[in-house]
Amino acid sequence: MLLSSIWQYVLAGVVVGAIYALVAAGFVLIYQVTGIINFAQGEFTMIGAMTAASLAAAGMPLPLAALLAVLAAAVVGALCYLLAIRPAAKATGVTLIFITLGLDVAIRGAGLFVWGTNPLSLNAFSSGTAITIFGGVLPPQAPWVLATDLVVFAGLYLFFRHTYAGTAVRAAVANPPIASTFGIPLRAFAFWSFVVAAAIGGLGGVVIAPIQSPTFDMGLNLGLAGFVAAVLGGLDSLPGALLGGFVLGIVENVAGGLLSTGWEEGIGFLILVIVLVLRPQGLLGRAARRA
Amino acid sequence: MTAGAPASTATLAVRGVTMRFGGVVAVDDVAFTARGGEVLGVMGPNGAGKTTLFNVISGVQRPTAGSVELDGTVLTGMSVDRVAGHGVTRTFQTPVMFWGLTVRESVAVALAARETGRVYPPPPVHGLVPSGLGLPGRRARDEALREQADALLAAAGIAHMGDRVTESLAFGEERLLEMTRALAMGPRVLLLDEPLSGLNPDEIADVIRAVRAARADGIAVLLVEHAVGELLGVADRVVVLDHGRTIAQGDPKAIAADPVVIDAYLGDELE
Numbered sequence: 001m002l003l004s005s006i007w008q009y010v011l012a013g014v015v016v017g018a019i020y021a022l023v024a025a026g027f028v029l030i031y032q033v034t035g036i037i038n039f040a041q042g043e044f045t046m047i048g049a050m051t052a053a054s055l056a057a058a059g060m061p062l063p064l065a066a067l068l069a070v071l072a073a074a075v076v077g078a079l080c081y082l083l084a085i086r087p088a089a090k091a092t093g094v095t096l097i098f099i100t101l102g103l104d105v106a107i108r109g110a111g112l113f114v115w116g117t118n119p120l121s122l123n124a125f126s127s128g129t130a131i132t133i134f135g136g137v138l139p140p141q142a143p144w145v146l147a148t149d150l151v152v153f154a155g156l157y158l159f160f161r162h163t164y165a166g167t168a169v170r171a172a173v174a175n176p177p178i179a180s181t182f183g184i185p186l187r188a189f190a191f192w193s194f195v196v197a198a199a200i201g202g203l204g205g206v207v208i209a210p211i212q213s214p215t216f217d218m219g220l221n222l223g224l225a226g227f228v229a230a231v232l233g234g235l236d237s238l239p240g241a242l243l244g245g246f247v248l249g250i251v252e253n254v255a256g257g258l259l260s261t262g263w264e265e266g267i268g269f270l271i272l273v274i275v276l277v278l279r280p281q282g283l284l285g286r287a288a289r290r291a
Numbered sequence: 292m293t294a295g296a297p298a299s300t301a302t303l304a305v306r307g308v309t310m311r312f313g314g315v316v317a318v319d320d321v322a323f324t325a326r327g328g329e330v331l332g333v334m335g336p337n338g339a340g341k342t343t344l345f346n347v348i349s350g351v352q353r354p355t356a357g358s359v360e361l362d363g364t365v366l367t368g369m370s371v372d373r374v375a376g377h378g379v380t381r382t383f384q385t386p387v388m389f390w391g392l393t394v395r396e397s398v399a400v401a402l403a404a405r406e407t408g409r410v411y412p413p414p415p416v417h418g419l420v421p422s423g424l425g426l427p428g429r430r431a432r433d434e435a436l437r438e439q440a441d442a443l444l445a446a447a448g449i450a451h452m453g454d455r456v457t458e459s460l461a462f463g464e465e466r467l468l469e470m471t472r473a474l475a476m477g478p479r480v481l482l483l484d485e486p487l488s489g490l491n492p493d494e495i496a497d498v499i500r501a502v503r504a505a506r507a508d509g510i511a512v513l514l515v516e517h518a519v520g521e522l523l524g525v526a527d528r529v530v531v532l533d534h535g536r537t538i539a540q541g542d543p544k545a546i547a548a549d550p551v552v553i554d555a556y557l558g559d560e561l562e
Contacts (some may be wrong), residue, residue, distance in 0.1 A: 164403040164436060167392060171400045174389040180372040181349065181381065182401055182476065 004135050009257035010250050011136040015211065017249020018149045019045070022204035023226025024233065024241035025152065026197035031235050032173045033186075033193035035093060039100040040080060042223020043107035044073045044198040048205025049214035050111060053120035062125065070202045076107065077198020081191050089187075104223065111216035119213035141210045148207045152200055153242055160238075173236075201226075221265070225252075228272050234285020243283055247271070301327040301362055301378065301479035303348070303511050308357035310343050310535075317343040319535035320357070325511040327479065330502060332526030332543070333515045336555070339532040341515045342384065345482045348513070349381045350374035361480065378479030382486055386465035388457040394468055395453040398440040401475035440475070446504070447471040448497050463494040470501050480511045487518045499525055523547055531555070 023041055030038045052069035056062055080103050088099055124141045131138040160166040169189055172179040176186050204222075205214065212218065229248045233240025248268050256264035275283065303325040310318040318340040325331040333341050346352040348359050350371045358367040366374050389397050444450045449467050452460070460468060466486060473481060483502070487495050495518075502525055505512050516522040523529065523543040531539040531546060533555040539546055546552055 164399060164433070167396050168400050168403065170391055171389040171397070174391050175387055177351075177371070178383075178387045179389070180370075181375045182472075183372050183375045184400075185372055 005257065006254055007134060007136045009254040011133065011138050011142075012257075013250035013253030014246060015138065015142050015145055015249070016253060017229075017246035018145045019204050019208045019222065019245070020225045020229040020249050021149055021242045021245025022152060022200050023222055024230035024245050025156065025238060026201045027226055027230035028233075028235060028238055028241045029156075029197045029200075030193045031230070033169065034085070034190045036085065036096045036100065037227070037235075038080075038103075038194070038197070039097065039223060039227070040103035040107055040219075041197065041201055041226055042219035042221070043104055043111070044077055044201030044219075045205035045208070045222050045226075046111055046214065046216065046219035047073045047076050047107070047198075048202030049122075049209040049212075049218065050115050050120060050205070050216065051202075052206040053122040053209050053214050054115065056122055057120065062123075066203075066206045069206050070199050073202020073205070074195050074199040077194040077196075077201075078191065080107075080198070081194035085190070085194070086187070104219070108217055108219060111219070115216050117216065119215045120209075121213050122209040124210040125207075139211055141207070145207045145211070148203060149242065152203065153238065156238055224265070225249075225268060228268050231282060232272055232275055234282025236286060237282065237284040240282055240284035247283070301509070301511050303379075303480045303513075304360045305344075305348065306358050306360065308344065308347055308354045308359065310340070310347055310352065311355045316535050318347065318354070318532075321530075321532065321535070321537050322357075323530050323537070323540060325480065325513055327509045327511045328506055329527040330506050330512040330514055330525055332522045332529040333513060333532065334519065334522060334529055334546075334552075335532035338534075340535040341532060342484060343535075344532070345381060345484055345513070345515065348374075348480075349379055349482060375476070378477070379482065380473045380476045380478035380480070381482035382466075382469045382473050382484055384485045384488065386462070386469040388460065388465055388468070390456075390458050392457055393453065394444065394449070394455050394457060394460070395437065395440045397457060397468060397472050398443055398475045399436050401472045402436055402439050402443075443471050443475050447474075447501060463490050466490060467494065467497060470498060474501065474505060478510055480513065481505055482513045482515075484515050485517060486514070487516055487521055495521065 023045055026041045026044065027038065030036055030041070048069045051072045052065045055065035055068055084099050084103055085096065088096060091099070124139070125144045126140060128140045130140060131142060160170060168184050171182065172184050172186055172189050180186055225248060229244035230241050231244070232248060233242070233244030248271065251271050252264045252268050255267035305321060305323050308318055308321045309316065321340070321344060323331070333344065335341050343352065347354045350366060350369055350373070353368060358365055360366065361377055361379065364377060366377060366379065389400070392400070441450060441453060444453055447467050447470065449464065449471065452464060452468070457465070457468070466489070470486060486498050490498065499521065502512055502514065514522060514526060523546065526543050529541065529543050529546040530537060531552050538555055539549050539552045541549070
């Protein structure tokens, strides 16, 4: 029956959307703090997934492999900033975006060099059968994926709303030059935005690895999807990243399921165009304010 | 920063500062000192170089020649945030708000900057643990910050605005918040760029009171202002600039009577 298969597509979309939301959160964090669209964001997810899968395959306990995978992604993020972004701090926005495209290609190439072209695999974090909801089926890994979103977004919310460091970051986002006259070091925040965005992306890779056999080139599509999700939600809004991720994941899966999987990405971009025409600031973004 | 020096001894020395933009000399060999606990008025017609001078002192622009020192530490050449870290705080002709933050948060950011030695991120364990988790030390510190912020807001007469987001403030309210936020930094030198413009008489009285309080706290206040009457009323000493040059320096009474000043500036106003 059509409805039940649509429901199944929706559930599959929720799981993928949760990962898109994590990648999108990375886009939003870096964009907010530095003004850069970091097109290497998807590669952090690849690093996380590939590192976790290869370490676990080598016999390392899963929690340790996961931790090291997130750390590896964070280190790659830190290196991206220190080696490629910071030296070009005076470059224009477009130049910096092209630098991130270069980083994307470079990290994917490094992934190919380290892991080769074969897909890796990682066992689901908990054994068990698929979860059935109203006749639709979720993979056993799904609760882990959704819990990761919950923890990451709740953590970001608490940080930004309930710590003074978070308040200081918001001040820096609101007005960088003035914030710096308050002793708020913008470059330190820029560095940490790359580290945290990379760690979040890496964590997304770890939790998606059991569902999507990770490959060295998985970051390309995930990065594009995360970008679409971030713009969809409004590039300046973390709740928007969450919403955009789920909307994109669900729409892609439903459309792909009903039409053909070849349509999935096309539909994602179609939704993006429609949203941007109707609501240029994205679903939850703020409209441009007076300068 | 001079170790152990009490704030009241802060002395800002502007030494032969010149600022050229191409062929235009915006500031020409300006020299003066400002001591803690005094209000130094900076007067001059539009284009006299007052704002450029503030930009040089606060590190936004590097002078073509000359230097700025605070208690013997050369500030010239430092980044804006390092100059701020040495205790130099400024306000702007058009108030600049942190949109998205509430009034209390705006003040708290400045307070926290002072408390953490003006270095962010603050020590990780302190700054990164959300107060919602209820860690005793963190919660006490947050409450202390909140209380200090409220006390400063109350002193400025804007305690009722604490929970409003800065986007919702009227112009005069923005000015008062900007002033309060600057004081929250615990500055040793406070640069006020036309803090009275656009204010109604009540608000002007509030700002003047805040300026006097800052002076009483030992802060060196540099006040650029077009409202000559108010400026001469509150300033202990006055520097008059015209076309980037210092044309007079002295106490307000002498300045008001100086024929050079009257000719260059006051005359325009009185005509």
